[in-house]
């Protein structure tokens with residue numbers, strides 16, 4: 001029961017945000033609703049939910065692992081100065097690139113991640 005409630009709170013927070021928060025940031029938010037939740041619990045639940053495909057764990061650059069409530073495949077753009085990470089929801093996924101990658105490896109390619117980097121409007 002409690003586990004379900006914890007996950008629900010984390011999922012709610014993650015879906016509300018479009019900032020791709022770190023586990024730390026989600027912990028700070030979850031604590032307002034679940035004062036006794038621990039950082040370890042937040043980590044564990046996030047990892048589990050990522051495994052189950054409910055959320056995405058972003059392996060991209062940056063200092064800390066970040067999480068994404070949007071599971072539909074999309075590209076990201078990251079600010080090199082402040083680490084802000086935005087979605088590029090309207091940029092079509094490059095299926096051509098995926099096809100080409102398949103010709104260069106024995107791996108079964110399932111998806112690819114693409115991260116653009118630059119400076120956000122605030123840092124420019």
Ligand SMILES: [Zn+2]
Nearest residue numbers: 079082120123
């Ligand atoms: Zn910035």
Ligand SMILES: [Zn+2]
Nearest residue numbers: 068070086087
């Ligand atoms: Zn995203």
